[in-house]
Amino acid sequence: MAYLTDDPIDPRALVASVMRDSDGAYVLFEGVVRNHHEGKAVESIFYDAYRPMAEKEMDAIVRELGARYPQCALAVVHRLGRLFVGDSSIAIVASSPHRAEAFEACRMMIDRIKETVPIWKKERGPDGEEWLGWQGNGRQGRC
């Protein structure tokens, strides 16, 4: 399962969507808006996406990692719109009969999503707003 939402993320529902009786562990990752980035204060972030393509790319990553970690059940949700400090922007869950695969799959999922999924963020702070990643200075987002 891979989808975008404009609403607050419910991580418990995401976990429930993947858990099987055979699972002995799940790893839940949430990316959260923090109050700083490279020394600058951040008050909120606006997330934008090429929605249909972003959902396709996330789904492709879920399927790719599902093949790589066949024991895992995987799901991801990414929130869009304006988020404030402390809000979760993304939640990923990997469940598995044993913990090692779940940790690995969850870690790989967030790394892969950051590489290819067409989602962008515009940070707002006391000094104004800026799109991350492409202002001619090579800055990249990192959570």
Add this chain to the structure above:
Amino acid sequence: MQVRLLFFAVLRDIAGTDERQLAVADGTTARDVWQSLRREYAKLTDYSQPPMIAINESYAAPETILRDGDELAFIPPVAGG
């Protein structure tokens, strides 16, 4: 022929719009469209290489020749998560 050009994030701000219909000649590549945008928008002048390119919601090479009705998007560096 016509292609639908989509703008996202910083490119939307630069172009001042979400999308445009663009008339292009047969044989036009995605890279050709990028070069024409660079001539049109001063803020893109420094970017001789296009960002990532998507055609019909899938990543594609800059040399890809466009077809009538294609949906073309230039993808600035992504920053999800």
